[in-house]
Amino acid sequence: MSAKVVDALKATFGAAILENHAHCGDDTVVVEASKWLEVATFLKNDPAMKFDMLSDLCAVDYPDRLPRFEVVIHLYSISLGHRIRVKARVGDEEGDGAEIATVTELWPGANWFERETYDMNGIVFQGHPDLRRILLYPEFEGFPLRKDYPAARTQPLVAYRTEAEAGLPLEKLAPFREDEGMAFGRRELPTSEPS
Amino acid sequence: MGEVNRSIVLEGNETGFATTKFDSLLNWARKYSLFQYPFITACCGMEFMSLAGPRFDIARFGAEAPRFSPRQSDLLWVVGTISQRQAPALRRIYEQMMEPKWVLAFGTCASCGGFYDNYATVPGIDKIIPTDVYIPGCPPRPEAVIDGLLLLQDKIARGDRTPGIVKPREDVATLGNVNGLVKLEKKSSSKKAER
Structure with a gap:
């Protein structure tokens, strides 16, 4: 259903799109973490994309993989009716260097999603206006949804x-x-x- | 009214008096005028509403009047899961209550943390504050809660502060069934056989 979106992304970003697959009609692309904001800006602003709604933003910990974390956003276009899942991989074995650009500028709703993702997985969103814990308390040490917690x-x-x-x-x-x-x-x- | 030694029936113009211990009279008055502070955090709250509503009607036991200030209440209902982040608030509310005060753990989560065996949840409110009655159930049926309230009233009358647990009742629907399970049968089973 979103094959057009995947094609457009491949045409625009080329090698920065690392892989893509579709499962039960849901298209997923994995992008270079360094191109995260560029890809998001394109998806938000391009007239053929118009992903005006951020459904979800989260992260997944795969302790056996390198980079260890996947940051995932789910996007939906209310006007065009298509959706896409975008992933980027960050972080080393110890979970250090798990940093990625914020998309708060594009979708203000990403603000609390990114705070939660920081709270639970310790992903640092660079440029976030107010990156502190949202569900847990400031005294909490570590990140509970990391598999080594x-x-x-x-x-x-x-x-x-x-x-x-x-x-x-x-x-x-x-x-x-x-x-x-x-x-x-x-x-x-x-x-x-x-x- | 067993604690106020015994009841005496007066006929006509007769007058009389009853003797009792002051503490017994005081406890008798206390157990029928519990002002509750509902500390409701989770799904057990739905069952609590049912309990407080007309069908189960805890007004019958003199325990219906909620006071939303801990300073005016003497029974703390802890209804639902208590997270680690909430623990200081619960502790403080308990400390703000006037003596004598009682605490009732409503449901499995408040009693022992339930299946939330993780970083976020307090494994039972008795880790933080003294608890008088535990009501198991996820959530407990209103009958079980009434059992708990009666248990508490009994403990107040006896001046007993050892914690009590509400015993499970046998479900009348399962009596006489070997497996302890209710059999559901369709009315149309005989019709099926005809085909």
Whole structure:
């Protein structure tokens, strides 16, 4: 359905379009991270593209790949009725250098999406007007949706009551066994100190 | 009214008096005039609304009047998931309440965190504040909540502050069924056989 969009992108950006595929009629292009803003500007402003709505912006962590993260935007054109998914790959093994240009100038709605993506995955959006945590608290260390964040690590803001204070056992049975749930994060369970 | 020693029926112009302990009288008055502070954060709130509405009507137990200031209330209903970021607010609201005060954990999330075994959620409000009654269920049925309220009233009357858990009721629909499951049958099954 959006094959025209993919063709136009290939014609305009050539080698900067790394790959593309379509799944169930949804077209996806993977672009060079350095061309992120240029591609977005083209998709927003070109009269044949007119992607005037940003449906979603998020990131995915693939710990075994390099670059490690994929930043994903989903675009929809209200006037032309087509949609496209654009991805860019950033970040090294440690998650450093996960930086990409902001698209807040093009779609103001990207502001909070990018803050959330920063909050959860630690992607830094260069040029963002107000890049700070949106859901978690400023004291939080690390980025919880990165696959190397231990699944059982919590960072309480209020120190937990001790069992002596409460006078009864406070430990609950874990809802998942060792072999269930998010195995990648449960290999080690570091004890965290309340901040 | 078992705590106010016993009831005496007076006939005609007779007058009389009853004796009781001051604490028993006070607790009897307290248990039927619980002013609630609803701290509602999640889907359990829907069930709470049902409970407060005319069908289940907690006004029957003298616990219907909500006070949206913790300073005027003596029963804190914690209804729903408490995130780590919310924990300081909950703690502060509890501290602002006047003595005597009680806390009721409504639903599995408030009781133990439920299946939210992750970075974002407090694994049970008893990690932060003392809790008097736990009501399991996801969400609990209003009947279970009424059981919890009666349990709390009983504890208030006895002056007992040990935490209590509402026991599950047996569903009348499942009584007499070996598997404990309700059988659903279509009316038209006999017609099908004719074909």
